[in-house]
Amino acid sequence: MLRPLRPSALVVGAALCVALATPGPARAHGLWGHVHVTGWAVENMPDDELRAFLLDDPEVFNALLFGAVFTDTGYALDEPAARAYSEHAHWEPFIQDYVAWMQANDPPPWDSLESRKRVAFLMGCASHGLQDTLFDSLFLHQVEERDGVGQSETDPGTDGFLAVDGHLRFVPERDLPLDTLLELTADLDADVTADVIDRAVSRVTDAYINDGVGLSIAQSLGQTYADTMPWGRQHYLDPDVPGSLRAEVFPTMAYQQAIWARLHDGLPADDPVTFAFPEAPRRLRSGDPAVVDSWVSLVFGQGVSYDPDLLELVDEAGAPVAFTAASNRWGADPTRLVRLQPDEALTPGGWYTARLRAGAQTIDGQTSTAAATLRFQVACDTADDPACPDLGELPVADIDGLDEPVEPDGAGGADSGAPSAAGSATASGCGCATARPTPLGWLGLVGLSLFGAARRRR
Numbered sequence: 001m002l003r004p005l006r007p008s009a010l011v012v013g014a015a016l017c018v019a020l021a022t023p024g025p026a027r028a029h030g031l032w033g034h035v036h037v038t039g040w041a042v043e044n045m046p047d048d049e050l051r052a053f054l055l056d057d058p059e060v061f062n063a064l065l066f067g068a069v070f071t072d073t074g075y076a077l078d079e080p081a082a083r084a085y086s087e088h089a090h091w092e093p094f095i096q097d098y099v100a101w102m103q104a105n106d107p108p109p110w111d112s113l114e115s116r117k118r119v120a121f122l123m124g125c126a127s128h129g130l131q132d133t134l135f136d137s138l139f140l141h142q143v144e145e146r147d148g149v150g151q152s153e154t155d156p157g158t159d160g161f162l163a164v165d166g167h168l169r170f171v172p173e174r175d176l177p178l179d180t181l182l183e184l185t186a187d188l189d190a191d192v193t194a195d196v197i198d199r200a201v202s203r204v205t206d207a208y209i210n211d212g213v214g215l216s217i218a219q220s221l222g223q224t225y226a227d228t229m230p231w232g233r234q235h236y237l238d239p240d241v242p243g244s245l246r247a248e249v250f251p252t253m254a255y256q257q258a259i260w261a262r263l264h265d266g267l268p269a270d271d272p273v274t275f276a277f278p279e280a281p282r283r284l285r286s287g288d289p290a291v292v293d294s295w296v297s298l299v300f301g302q303g304v305s306y307d308p309d310l311l312e313l314v315d316e317a318g319a320p321v322a323f324t325a326a327s328n329r330w331g332a333d334p335t336r337l338v339r340l341q342p343d344e345a346l347t348p349g350g351w352y353t354a355r356l357r358a359g360a361q362t363i364d365g366q367t368s369t370a371a372a373t374l375r376f377q378v379a380c381d382t383a384d385d386p387a388c389p390d391l392g393e394l395p396v397a398d399i400d401g402l403d404e405p406v407e408p409d410g411a412g413g414a415d416s417g418a419p420s421a422a423g424s425a426t427a428s429g430c431g432c433a434t435a436r437p438t439p440l441g442w443l444g445l446v447g448l449s450l451f452g453a454a455r456r457r458r
Contacts, residue, residue, distance in 0.1 A: 036162060
């Protein structure tokens with residue numbers, strides 16, 4: 001377990017900058033959360049070829065985790081090129097370009113360590129992007145509805161809760177396929193250079209993703225936001241709440257498996273859906289159309305062009321149910337997620353079917369040839385309603401993992417110097433036309449508070 005810390009004035013000041021000086025629109029899922037959901041997804045995989053590929057070699061696993069870090073690093077610099085590469089790396093066009101680059105330049109079987117790390121880094125970047133989609137499009141709405149706070153609190157708060165609760169055990173070291181990244185960002189309307197990437201990555205690893213001041217800051221954030229978002233504090237790891245960190249694990253795993261398939265023979269054209277909320281056999285949390293708990297979501301294994309006309313929601317008799325269709329929170333297209341938000345009350349205990357009809361256009365140029373369906377039950381109003389018998393033991397992602405949590409190596413005092421990015425991958429031995437509001441403003445402020453730079457929001 002992480003021991004309680006008394007952060008230095010520097011650490012507290014950095015955390016307060018996060019808490020108090022971050023105005024404006026939304027940012028993104030916390031970086032410690034990205035690292036850990038990505039690692040947890042691999043640990044929860046079946047004992048198969050992909051799990052062994054990613055987990056058996058610490059350097060490959062480290063590359064996976066650092067890919068999950070890299071996607072946000074450009075937001076730590078107030079420079080157009082840095083912001084451009086981070087924005088691009090969040091979305092499916094970047095992932096598809098990376099897959100195509102691998103197929104053309106470094107196809108399987110990936111006999112060298114460099115090749116295996118390049119594959120793992122891709123999966124880390126992809127995992128990050130999917131997690132942002134889930135967290136921002138689902139869990140964030142819950143916290144807004146229940147706690148009355150937004151992303152400025154939820155992002156650093158959930159990172160902090162992980163630290164306070166002793167769940168931070170992956171501290172990835174810097175490792176990235178720089179030449180490949182420079183090729184993949186060469187066509188952006190910005191001059192992305194090795195120097196830009198180097199400085200942005202260094203800012204993040206020095207300020208936050210390390211086992212010294214970074215963990216200490218995360219703990220301070222958890223203490224800061226515990227009272228601000230009590231529902232979020234209680235449910236950030238609730239597997240029954242779509243978009244919570246633990247609820248992201250299985251869809252992240254499914255997406256990693258989809259990337260693996262895309263790198264080999266490609267995904268089949270029959271059904272692009274790899275996951276759905278409510279996650280069977282769980283029930284939809286509410287039939288009240290006024291609350292987020294009534295939303296139904298379909299998650300894809302690759303980018304799909306958003307087409308609300310392909311979506312339908314029907315009751316058990318096949319009668320249509322009125323709903324509002326929505327894509328991801330930021331409207332990026334192609335999307336990894338669509339939401340069906342009922343416009344009328346659903347019957348407690350009733351059964352319904354959400355459907356994505358054939359004809360969906362995927363980013364690899366295919367058209368889906370079969371309908372994807374999700375049959376689900378709405379939760380009953382009372383626990384003793386016979387329409388909703390006990391579901392028994394439900395699938396829950398294991399987050400305890402393989403190793404003990406790491407201990408911070410110090411409070412990172414003002415005279416302690418820059419912290420090192422120590423720690424192995426296991427703590428023991430990547431132009432989207434549609435941009436979202438700038439992510440990771442709070443992490444940028446942490447870095448700037450530590451190193452004295454100035455930052456201007458886009």
